[in-house]
Amino acid sequence: MALYDNKYWLLSHIRNSFISTDDTGMCELIMAGEEGVRKHLKQSLDLYPDDEDSEDEDDLSHESYDLQLDTDFPIRYRSNTAARLEKLEQVRKKTSRMKHVKWETNNSELSQEQVDDLFVRKEPVVSEVKQSLFSKTFKQYRMMPSNPFIEFAKFDGSGQVNLQTKKYRIFLTMLPEHQRNYPMNICCIGSAKVSELIGLILLKCSTMYEDYHWKPVTTYGLYITEEDGEVDRDLPCLDARENISKFGFHCLGLVEHTDPTKYVSFDTSESVIIMRSPFNTSDKKSKDISKSDQEKQITTDLHLMDVHKRAMEAPLYKSYKVYMITKMRAKTEIHLGISGEKIEIDPVQKNSKFVLVKQKPINHDMDMIAWCETVDVKSNRTIFRIIYSQNFGSSSAPESVSTFSPTLQTSASFKSYDFEAEHETAEEIVYKISLILELRSSDTRKEYLAAQERRYYKKKALI
Template identity: 35%
Template sequence: MAMMDNKEFLISHIRNSFITSDDTGMCEMIIDVDDQDKQTGAYTSDSGLESDNDLSHSYDILPDMDYGAHRRRSNTAQRLERMKKEKRNQSKVKNISWKDTNTDYHTDDRGHLFEKKVLSPVQTLQHSPMSRLTEQLHSSASMGENPFLEYAKFDGKASVGVPTKKIDIFLTMALPEDRPYPMSVVVIASAKIQDLVGLICWQYTIELREPPLQENTDMYCLHIAEDDGEVDTDFPSLDSKEPVSKFGFTKLALVEKDVPSQSNKSTIIVTINVPHRGFNKFQIDGMSISMKEILDKVLKRRKIKVRPGQSYNLEKQVEPGIAVDLEANLASMDTLEFCLVREHSSRGDSMEIYDNKSSLMEDSLTSHQYKSYIVSMVHKIRTNTEVQLGVSGEKVEIDPVASKSSSRLFRQRAVTYDADSIGSCDIAEEKDGGKSVFRLTYFSGHDYKHHDFEADTDICNEIVHKINNILELRLSPVRKDYVAHRDKKQRKRESLKL
C-alpha cells in the first residue's frame, strides 16, 4: 500500500505501461520530451503555457481517436514533430557575432583582392557571357515584328477550355519542296475564316518559312484541297465572314488571289442601251476587250435569238446610225456608252427579242409570281419519283406527290431552297419523245449539290427560263461565285483544246 501511495511510483508505472503497450512509439517520444523539460524545470502544456505541475504533460485521450493500422495524428503529435524539426534546423545554424575592427583597410595592401581587369572592346564581345534570354532577344530583334500578331489570339494551342479545330493547310506559295507537306494549324472554333487566314499567316511568319508573305490578309483566301494538296478550283473560296465551325473540312489550301491589286483599280462599267427595252451595264476587266466580245455579252444577257439572215451591231450612243468596228477594242472608242441595234433598222424600231414576244419587264414580273409544276425527280439508284415543284421569287419548293405504289423507305421528303442559295438552273439533257432533263444547282452550306428533274421539253424550258430570270434579278453572292467559277472552268477547257 505504501507503493500505491507513492505518486512517483504510480507515475513511473503508468508511463512504463503506456510505453510497453504503445506500438506506435508516440508515448515514448512524449515521455522523453517530458523528462528533458523536467530537467530544465519548465513544462509545456497542450495550451502552450509553462507550468510547474509534473502531471500537466499527461497525454490527452480523446473519444474520437482512430485505432487500427493507420491512426490519425493528433495536434500534439504534429506540434512535437515540428518542435523536433526546429531543433534539428537550429543545430545546423551557427551564430557569429559581428565585431568592429580597429584596423583600417588600405587599398595598397589588400587591393589585389578586388583587382579591376581592363578588357578591350573585342575581348568584351568575344568573351562576355550571354544568357539564353539575351540570345532570344537578339534573335527576335533580327526577325522583325510579326505583322500578323493580332491574329495570335485565335491560336487554339494556347487556349484552354475552348473548343478548337485542327486543320492541315497546304501552302501554295511555299517553295516547291515544301508544298506537298501541310502546316497544321489549331484554331478556336468561334473564329471566322478571315481570322483563320490571319492565324495561318502569323504561324507561317514565326516559323520563318520562305518566301515571306504579303502583309495584307486580304491578299489570301482559303480553298478546298484534296489529300495530296491539289486545290479544288471547281468551288469558290470559303466566305471570309463565315465561322470556322460551319465547315467540316480538315484540309484546306491557302491561295494568293490572282489580282491582289484589283481593288485599287478603277472599275470599268460599259452601258448598252436597247431601244424600247431599257439598258444593261457590264463590268469590264480592261480596255483591251474587243467590241465583238461586248456584243456577245449583251446578246447572251438579253437571251436574244439571232435568226438566220439577222445580225446585230453596236453604235456609239452619241453617234446614231454609225456602226462601230467590232474588231476594234474598247480603248479606241473614246466612250463607254453604246446602243444595240439590229442590222437594217434604226433606233426607233422596236426589237422582238423573244420568240413569245414578251418584254423583259413582263418576264421580270411574271417570274416572281408563284407557279407550281408536276415533274419527275431523277434518282441514280431507284426509280424516278413524281414531285410538285413550286417556284417563286423567294424560294423553290419540292413537295412529293402521294402515291400508293411508292415505298415508305424511298419516299421523297419535302424540301425548300431559298432563292439566294441557288447557283444555276440549266437544261442538262434532251431526250427523245419530247422529254428533257434540267438540273437545279444549289449551295448546301459546304459545297454545291444538285437535283435533276425530267418533264416535257416545253415545261423544262419554262422552268429554266423562270428560275434564271429570278437569279439574274437577285444576283446573290452564291450566284456570282458559281458563274465566275463556271466561266473560269470553261475557259480552261477551251484553252486545253487549243
C-alpha cells in the first residue's frame, strides 16, 4: 500500500524519477551504491513493510519493475511486422532505381557475325611497366606517419547494413569559428564505446582538417550539446568507458580538455594569472637549506591558496566603507558595494547639515566598468580610480549618472570616479574589481584597453 504520507514510498518515488529522467546515467551510478542507506530508511520509515522479504531481494538493485539497471537500451523496438514492412519498402525503393538484367536463355544460336564480333582473338601483349602509379604514390607517402586514429576505422557505421548503428551530429568546439558552424555527421556502430566514438570522430577530423593538431583520444570529451551547437557545460562529459548506446543524445560537442586528468575542465580564455615565486626554481640547487626552502614552499603554497581563494571570491558581493572624492576635492563617506554583477555607490547617511555636495546613490552594471587602478599612494591613504563608460550596457539609473558626474577627467566615452581608502582596503578593492573585469572580459573593458593603446602609440609617435 502506498500513500503520499508514506515517507519511504515518496523517497523511493523521487529516486526512481531521478534515475528514469536522467539520461546521463549519473544519478543511477550514484544511487546504485546506496543500498545500505536505503535498507535502513526502509526499516525506519516504511509504515507498511512487505512481509515477504525474499521477494524484495532481487528488487534491491532497482526499485521499480520497469527500471532495469544498465541492461537495456532506452529505445523501445518496433514490432517485427512494422520493421519488416519498412525493410520491404526500402528494398522496393532501392530496386526501383536499379537496372535489372534478367538472365534469359538464348534459344537461337548466335550468328557467325555475332560470334566474330563478340569473340575476337587477341595476341597476349605484355607492356613492361617500370613503375606503377600506385607504387610511385605509395613510396612517396611511405615516410608519412600513418594516421594515429586508424584503429578506430572499424567503428565507422556508415554503409553498414545488418548492424545497429547510431548517427550523431558532432560540434567541434576547438576549430576556428568559421569552420565549426556546421556539425560533422558521424555514423558509428552501436556497440562502440564512447572513447571509440571519439577516436572515430578524430579519424574523420584528422582527414578533414589536416592543419589542426589533433591530440590523443583521452584529451577529448563528448558533451551534451544543443541543436545550435551550444555545449552544455553544466553536465560532465559522457563516460569514455561506457557504451554509446547507453546515451540517447544525437547532438554532441567534442571538447578538448586543458587538463586530461580532470574530468571536467574547459579551456577558459580568462585565466587567473598566478605569480610563481622564484623559490620553486631554486630549491633544486641547494640541499642544505632545504628546511628553510620547505618553509618557503609552504608560504608560497599558502600564498597561492590565498590568491586562488581571492579569485574564487571575487564575484561575491562585498561592501566597503570608502571616501569618494568629488570634483570639489571634497570627501564624502560612502559604501562601495561590489559584486560580480554591479557596483553600487551608496552615501552614508549623515545628519550633518554642512555637507557640501550631496552624493546620490549610483548603480553601475559591471559591464559598464572598464578599469580600476591605484592612482596615488599617500602615507595613510590610497587613492584609486574606477573608470566606466556610459555607452555600454544598461545602467539601472542612467539619469542620475548623467546629471551628476563627479568626474575629474572626462573623455569622449569614459568617465571615472576617484575614491580614497586605507591601503589594504584600496588594494583589495582594486584587485577584486580587476579580477571580475578580467573574468567578464566585457566590451567596455576591451574598448578601454584599445583606447589606451591607441593613446600610447600616439604619444610615442609624437615623441
